[in-house]
Amino acid sequence: MTNTDRLPLAAGLAARLPELEALYRELHRHPELAFQEHRTAAVVAAHLRAQGWETTERVGGTGVVGVLRSGDGPVVLLRADMDGLPVREATGLPYASTDTGVDEDGDEVPVMHACGHDMHVTCLLGAAGRLAANRDAWRGTVVAVFQPAEENGEGAAAMAADGFLDRFPRPEVCLGQHVGPLPVGVAVTRPGPVMSASDSFRVRLFGRGGHGSSPEHAVDPVVLAAAVVLRLQTVVSREVGAAQTAVVTVGSIHAGTRQNIIPDEAELKVNVRTTDIRVRERVLAAIERIVRAEAAASGAPKEPEITPLTALPLTVNDATATERTVAGLRSALGDEAVVPLPRPLTGSEDFGNLGTAFGVPSVFWHFGGTDPAAFGESGIASLMSGELPAGIAFNHSPHYAPVPGPTIDRGVRALLGAAAQWIGR
Numbered sequence: 001m002t003n004t005d006r007l008p009l010a011a012g013l014a015a016r017l018p019e020l021e022a023l024y025r026e027l028h029r030h031p032e033l034a035f036q037e038h039r040t041a042a043v044v045a046a047h048l049r050a051q052g053w054e055t056t057e058r059v060g061g062t063g064v065v066g067v068l069r070s071g072d073g074p075v076v077l078l079r080a081d082m083d084g085l086p087v088r089e090a091t092g093l094p095y096a097s098t099d100t101g102v103d104e105d106g107d108e109v110p111v112m113h114a115c116g117h118d119m120h121v122t123c124l125l126g127a128a129g130r131l132a133a134n135r136d137a138w139r140g141t142v143v144a145v146f147q148p149a150e151e152n153g154e155g156a157a158a159m160a161a162d163g164f165l166d167r168f169p170r171p172e173v174c175l176g177q178h179v180g181p182l183p184v185g186v187a188v189t190r191p192g193p194v195m196s197a198s199d200s201f202r203v204r205l206f207g208r209g210g211h212g213s214s215p216e217h218a219v220d221p222v223v224l225a226a227a228v229v230l231r232l233q234t235v236v237s238r239e240v241g242a243a244q245t246a247v248v249t250v251g252s253i254h255a256g257t258r259q260n261i262i263p264d265e266a267e268l269k270v271n272v273r274t275t276d277i278r279v280r281e282r283v284l285a286a287i288e289r290i291v292r293a294e295a296a297a298s299g300a301p302k303e304p305e306i307t308p309l310t311a312l313p314l315t316v317n318d319a320t321a322t323e324r325t326v327a328g329l330r331s332a333l334g335d336e337a338v339v340p341l342p343r344p345l346t347g348s349e350d351f352g353n354l355g356t357a358f359g360v361p362s363v364f365w366h367f368g369g370t371d372p373a374a375f376g377e378s379g380i381a382s383l384m385s386g387e388l389p390a391g392i393a394f395n396h397s398p399h400y401a402p403v404p405g406p407t408i409d410r411g412v413r414a415l416l417g418a419a420a421q422w423i424g425r
């Protein structure tokens, strides 16, 4: 079990847990979509100010930055993301969200903290409170980053681009965490790539419309699109080595209105996941090559248009900083609670954009928010093999919600344990 003597930064945490749980339920009840986290940001800023942090709002849109100093020493950045998702909550919890928001198309949609970002905000505010209360236990500067818009991959870059380094101390390391379907108390990470890159595009393929009875007078973009979709399936099977991984999915295809009209164009939406920078470049280049070559093969009257939709970077943990962080997580959660990941997770994150923008190492880990009893005999082995036991909800599911009680305690400790490796006395 955890031992406060090994983590002086956490002193007094137990007494604050009831109010942190209440804060979590309140955040969970009122999720907000990407770049619309006005209420959440106000709650965050009020807590930080009350704790004595220098607090700046509206950084990169709705982001909030807190700075707290305790003499000279290293600068550590701790990050939590704040946004919810357009999901209708189905957890049945007494504090379930019934809120709605307006998405980027202007449509009213249900909103839910289906990715656990409310837990991230709660844990970072809990850690911020301990850092303010236990200033004699550390030395240096902590920069607490409450980031908007992780789900669309834009928030971290928006904050970094908003004069971040001119306004706030440059960190020596960026640390971040994500709650997930692991047993409470467990944390997992690895040096090197820890989460996949995700790249999405819209592809417009141009033909020449005409009558369905006279295809010889037309260039059929439906046939062209079909050829592109099939040929894209060869990227992973023929161009990515057996020891590497990549996913290429065409998730959307649209063309035409009627059976006897050959349309002018077809549109595809493509999503790519990769876990290696060189594989990513190769896959993206292959997609562009195939799209252009198939258009030429069809005699398309115009070059295809390839427009990026979202780009989430590969999340790469610096090896040296990860070793240090893992030692901190072990001291915070217990030696056996920190498990090395055998391979990167297939999910994606924009956290890496912070460290990349600042030119500093970063470390990201996942921590459990699910009742250990739900895993039965299998423990976390099931997650490592990619098979979750039935009944355990995954992030983004309408049923996903971490159990508040022990998860908050462990999430706060994890942040403090990791930070203590740089700023602890």
Ligand SMILES: [Zn+2]
Pocket: 115, 151, 395, 396
């Ligand atoms: Zn998410």
Ligand SMILES: [Zn+2]
Pocket: 115, 116, 117, 150, 178
């Ligand atoms: Zn998330």
